[in-house]
Amino acid sequence: MDTAVETTGTLAEDDLRRLDAYWRAANYLTVGQIYLLDNPLLREPLRPEHVKPRLLGHWGTSPGLNLLYAHLDRAIVGRDLDAIFVTGPGHGGPAIVANTWLEGTYSELYPSVGQDEAGMARLFRQFSFPGGIPSHVAPEVPGSIHEGGELGYSLMHAYGAAFDNPDLLVACVIGDGEAETGPLAASWLSNVFLNPARDGAVLPILHLNGYKIANPTVLDRLPIDDLRAMMHGYGYQPHVVDLVDPEDPTRGIDPDRAHRILAGTLDTALDEIADIQRRARGGGEVTRPRWPMIVLRSVKGWTGPHEVDGEPVEGTFHAHQVPIAEVRDNPEHLAALDRWLRSYRPEELFDATGAPQPLIAGLPPAGDRRMSANQHANGGTVLRDLVLPDFREYGVAVHEPGRTVVGPTAPTGEWLRDVIAANPDRFRLFGPDEVASNRLGAAFEVTDRAFVGQLRPGDDNLSPDGRVMEVLSEHLCQGWLEGYLLTGRHGVFTSYEAFIHIVDSMVNQHAKWLKTTRQIPWRRPVASLNYLLSSHVWRQDHNGFSHQDPGFIDHVMNKKAEVVRVYLPPDANTLLSTMDHCLRSRHYINVVVAGKQPAPNWLSMPDAIMHCRRGVGIWDWASTDAGEEPDVVLACAGDVPTLETLAAADLLRRRLPDLKVRVVNVVDLMRLQPESEHPHGLPDVEFDSIFTRDKPVIFAYHGYPWLIHRLTYRRRNHENLHVRGYKEEGTTTTPFDMVMLNDLDRFHLVIDVIERVPGLSVRAAHLRQEMFDARQACRDHTRRHGEDSPLVTEWKWAGAQGATPS
């Protein structure tokens, strides 16, 4: 048994008494929440009816969390720190709630849960109780930016919170279960991206609690020297605090000694942080410091029942959740709970009214210095709007549709460059090594990629001061950005469309956070989480099948309508308008998909703005229905489908000049849904006026075709809707071969029109055959020459007989 004790320091006797009492109070309140319906101060002997019928909650991790919270409170007061607490073992909800109640914040935000006996009774009753509060560190918990239900994201959230917050300390407790996850394992090296001069500090505290639900944790069973080496390898200075009895690994050491050791170590670590920041902020070159971190080993369920029914509990995995289970039915269990609760000596902790005794109430800091009241953890309160340059000035001149060829992302890159420059303290770009590759490289005219590691000649726009966060981990990009947003800042995540699925589950959790916090009055709206997916399915022809997947849109569409938005701007100006809208929006998840490759531009800036505002619209200039009822509607969403649709419209105009074709473009996918399903939903009468009541609609869509059906199945003309999209056919090939593989190409769209418009299949049989031949010719050309046929690459929009764009 390794019992490394690195620092004992000195702790004033007063402080010791205060810490001990506070810790006992927090533990008492934790157990009370898990078990009690009534009799909160144990003024009478515990009876079965005082106990909840359904016992829920996680005791095992809670005493360690309470200990750390108490010690951080002491340090905050002693050093006047601006600190927040990130609870990786997020199942320890009752512990964090207990601390926020002791700090008074809970009662301020939820006045019915006052700091008195009635309030304490409510505090206990509401926990994990229907109509009450969740069992984890949920958004309802003051001071939290981190729901710990799905494990793995604490440390990346902590780093995200620290970026651009030079005076902030983020204390981050990492559970040893959570530490087994991939996202957490990748997070340690976030310190390579943290600038000690400009950013705040993260203090990781790895809590070796020993067990998960049924297993030991991997990290707890590593030789302690290996664990030290690992942390050293990650660039940290590890401080090991071992509070386990060396004689009996299921028991803690004497609490007074524990307090002295932990206080001393915490002081050392905080001194080291202060030193690092002082040195880094004295001017001169910024290099990567060796930040401190703490390894805290304590027994699971410490201070809880050591045995139940003769079976060991404290210090084993049996302490994970509810250690004594049959309290209502088994008098011995009830008595054991009574003894356990009284072991904290509640009569010393709370006064006659039920309020915490002055000794305890005096531990935490006051006002906003309380970790539960820190404004950074309610990011909307410190959110400042971005200074946004006028996006219209970055637009592409479009005098005629389709004549200028500019990749959609490049102008947006120039605009983002100026957004970065205008907001040097509150906006960052995040992405896995793809900002330049996604043609957003203009950003590097004003900033660099952040990197606090070793620099070498030839490095490209790399410096500790960079505001572009590139790391080959979508998890880190997402987690850093979430932490950054939830503490009141702004950002954009740009990535390959296929690989954004890597963070599906994180998106779920963030969407849940947004949904829940909309209903919590004291939570203020934060900036939206913006995705710009530029290397999309249709232009990953060169990278092959593994890089081809448009399903992220489907994934986010399952989340609540009130928090998700999906945009498919068809060209450069619509992308600019969309991104401006997204950066102004609050509390959404905005998914924007737009290509990076050179492509024709369709709309002038005024038209683009109008089109984006409507979200869906008829493109008169591309239509041949002259404002009348058309024979067929060609609808499209996404830049590549729009190009193919216009090419099909062009073919139809030239070859079937009397066919009345209406071209409809959809930017905002949510417009397709009924009004009842989504706030952006188009009223049925408007939908019908655009898509007609009974004419064939050939819909060329960016992603999996069934999504369009899902969104429109309640619409009147759904029967006539024929959707082309990605049907999971791909490989390494050319761009046009990709659309042909999925029958989304211009020729196939013309075939679809011929097959669906009554009478055409006979009248246009020859054209239909020509289209098949054209497909074959393109395929042959590609196989022979390895590139797309000039037949398609040299096609240009030639104008339509319809109105020209205004």
Add this chain to the structure above:
Amino acid sequence: MDTAVETTGTLAEDDLRRLDAYWRAANYLTVGQIYLLDNPLLREPLRPEHVKPRLLGHWGTSPGLNLLYAHLDRAIVGRDLDAIFVTGPGHGGPAIVANTWLEGTYSELYPSVGQDEAGMARLFRQFSFPGGIPSHVAPEVPGSIHEGGELGYSLMHAYGAAFDNPDLLVACVIGDGEAETGPLAASWLSNVFLNPARDGAVLPILHLNGYKIANPTVLDRLPIDDLRAMMHGYGYQPHVVDLVDPEDPTRGIDPDRAHRILAGTLDTALDEIADIQRRARGGGEVTRPRWPMIVLRSVKGWTGPHEVDGEPVEGTFHAHQVPIAEVRDNPEHLAALDRWLRSYRPEELFDATGAPQPLIAGLPPAGDRRMSANQHANGGTVLRDLVLPDFREYGVAVHEPGRTVVGPTAPTGEWLRDVIAANPDRFRLFGPDEVASNRLGAAFEVTDRAFVGQLRPGDDNLSPDGRVMEVLSEHLCQGWLEGYLLTGRHGVFTSYEAFIHIVDSMVNQHAKWLKTTRQIPWRRPVASLNYLLSSHVWRQDHNGFSHQDPGFIDHVMNKKAEVVRVYLPPDANTLLSTMDHCLRSRHYINVVVAGKQPAPNWLSMPDAIMHCRRGVGIWDWASTDAGEEPDVVLACAGDVPTLETLAAADLLRRRLPDLKVRVVNVVDLMRLQPESEHPHGLPDVEFDSIFTRDKPVIFAYHGYPWLIHRLTYRRRNHENLHVRGYKEEGTTTTPFDMVMLNDLDRFHLVIDVIERVPGLSVRAAHLRQEMFDARQACRDHTRRHGEDSPLVTEWKWAGAQGATPS
């Protein structure tokens, strides 16, 4: 610059010459694939028309891969090793293809690509060419079990391959870009689960190549002592091989010296592995050894052009993909390519016919010892069927529907126990610490949880020999299982439904692998990837909103119909029948969702088998339509929706006895789709005979309701389909409150019937109000008492007027 050289060893001059020639040949073939359409042996001066019009491929990582492949070949021959090669930097497709061609395997499997000049021309032309082969190490590449398109999974695949393969060596190259991902970071500690006596060996080779697309890699810029400490902390013995010129970090050291150093280090590492295995297999206690690993530092794009147009390329990120870009248009570039290719001295490497010279052909091992021909890497060839105990013997006795109450997973747990016992060398259970919690704990009667770390008294069924793989990382569970399956074994992954989204992107990649390999004749089918999701959305009431998400089904439904299957067995016997079917199936992804909580059983084993075989069926015994056309169809899929539907049917039978209700249960979700969309799809006529042509269908579904619409929108009666399911409303509450929050409860289903069946809304207005009152009463009870009302918990199926089950 750290130039640690740990081992130089001795390398016979013959071997050196052979290695050098082989490496030059592999590099030559790599460059040829990226650039050449013709003139493969450079028999004439290079002309623009010899060069591909579109240059694709990743050069930067390739020379390092070629070097490692060559040295492993030497070691395999010298030691008669049974080895496979996992290519983490999977973009290096041309490198691995080059090696498989040199080994002869490629020509054996693809006879048109022979080992001669014509074959070499085809080899070059087909690479990244339409109709040819993908640019990555795709399934088409012999010897691969790992598509490197999406980075992060190499090391977990390697460990999965090594489990239960005691004689196998898995050499796993990890790119330093990939090493930044979470999944890879978590993989290092897989060695805590690898039993040196029973399992094979993994040799991780971390390739410090220096750069990603535009950034340096994090690991390459760490101080080398930190990197050593990190690897030591992970439990490895690191061997650093630094092949970078200490004077100029953009240049490699002399190749002869490089070969000597690498050969010596590889010998040392393989000696260590042999020692470890010898010790572990001599009997006695198995403990965690310190496995060797290699850190190989080499310059990116080594042996490629050092500068292009005066800009540095070799040893910088500019070498990542195609180092010389304008070969067809720029004569200087063309000349530079010519020089580059000739620098490998092709005339020494290939004979007059284009075949590799004997010196080169003599390096690789023969037959199945070639890594490209190793049968483990084409798992279907070594796949042995499972010995499956007769699942019917594990069934629950059901004499009357709904009378026995058994959680669905428990009997399956007993069956899985015996599957484990009967297949001690080829079946494992994988899960994040949840096998017992998912009530599959019977497994521990015959095996343990695998753990090769420190054991302590009180550990629960933990040993190095365990066949249950529990680690708190869904990524590791998935990646290990994929590696295990792709090398010809079998397994089940059990997890929480919400958190299986963590591996969404991995599932995508595995589905793509399965789809692609179905079309590759020499790839043999492997066992299916089976998910058993037992802690599902409806029974995560205690864990709260973060644990409530049924969207994984939607995610897999986007993959090709030919590879995905989704089953929702309603009770214990149907789950047994389903799991038996899944374990017998091949080359699918099977998703099975079934609860673990005690619940009524509906079908006897014979009925369950019949019902599962049909996938969907009318439950006559629960219906009151007496075989006639019903007034309404109550359809259900999923165990909780089935319970609510039967309770609703019971209410309707008692309260509206003349209403003809048909109850339909769906086990196999794919049956709902049209035949044209899925091989399991029900013909329209059968669908209509079950769901009627025009009667209201109230469909109670386990997940997001719109999936049912998506599957059925082409069905005749879709207009009358009303789906209830999870609509993203959840919190910490009781089970019945969860279904009420989402309007899936029995009372609301009755209301739906009343509102949808013509005439009922007037006739049954009173019942409708009663149902609303019942909902309110349940809600009030729950808020008051913290548990569900006896009104619902004590409900039991009382039999129907319809037929009793056979």
